[in-house]
């Protein structure tokens with residue numbers, strides 16, 4: 001197959017940052033995707049409807065002329081998020097999820113939840129409002145091995161939570177393990193998961209290929225190859241509980257190439273092309289459209305997109321670095337080839 005046309009996809013997990021950084025990365029996503037669930041882990045975090053509405057305004061104002069793109073906003077759950085904030089978020093019509101970061105689990109999560117028991121009334125309000133909870137599913141317990149933090153979160157936190165709040169809609173974000181895949185398959189229809197392109201394409205060996213590779217460092221951290229295989233199986237299975245969420249997470253080069261480098265991989269410059277590679281390698285390109293364009297929209301109860309994009313089988317070289325608001329951003333595959341290219345975007 002030399003060209004491949006699919007319904008325009010959506011990205012159900014994306015970091016767009018703010019200010020100059022946001023203006024540098026937004027177009028990469030807007031060229032490819034119709035909509036994206038925009039993560040709220042800014043500094044300061046997006047904790048109120050008012051802040052989310054203002055952030056949405058800045059995103060729309062930064063769109064290149066003539067480009068249609070809909071940011072689907074989220075709120076950052078804290079110990080103090082009130083049930084009435086959930087009602088207001090729902091009423092706004094522009095907020096589609098509440099993000100649960102265990103405090104300290106990942107980039108800009110310091111203001112996250114210290115004890116989920118403090119949020120029980122708020123979770124009840126989310127159940128009632130049908131407002132999904134989006135989870136960074138890793139424990140922060142320093143005693144737990146970094147490669148086991150997702151699995152342990154599942155056992156200690158997520159399973160009890162879904163039992164206690166059976167009507168709560170949950171998206172287990174950027175899953176990385178066999179255990180997460182199996183949990184989602186066996187969970188009720190209210191539970192779904194996003195899978196990134198990088199977790200489909202590389203395993204933890206890529207962190208240490210010939211030396212330490214900070215640009216492959218993200219959270220949850222890359223896992224061993226058997227887990228990657230399981231993610232590929234889930235993504236290409238046709239099961240509507242699994243859908244596309246890039247977790248594209250830009251950080252400046254200096255912040256990654258650092259004695260204490262930040263977690264996050266930037267993939268928005270080639271997002272759907274990278275997924276096409278992963279699906280083609282698995283011999284399942286025909287499964288990409290539902291994963292990228294239908295399952296997520298259906299879970300979020302959004303209309304499916306009507307327009308199409310076309311990819312062509314063509315090598316192109318990813319730039320060695322991208323401009324990032326006066327700083328430099330090293331994209332995934334920097335200086336190397338991607339084997340699919342955007343042909344027609346309709347924008």
Ligand SMILES: NC(=O)N[C@@H](CC(=O)O)C(=O)O
Pocket residue numbers: 015041106107136217218219220247249250263264265
């Ligand atoms: N995935 C990451 O490694 N980093 C994300 C945060 C997140 O999604 O956990 C970021 O905001 O940089």
Ligand SMILES: [Zn+2]
Pocket residue numbers: 106136173174219220
């Ligand atoms: Zn996360």
Ligand SMILES: [Zn+2]
Pocket residue numbers: 013014015039247249
């Ligand atoms: Zn993320």
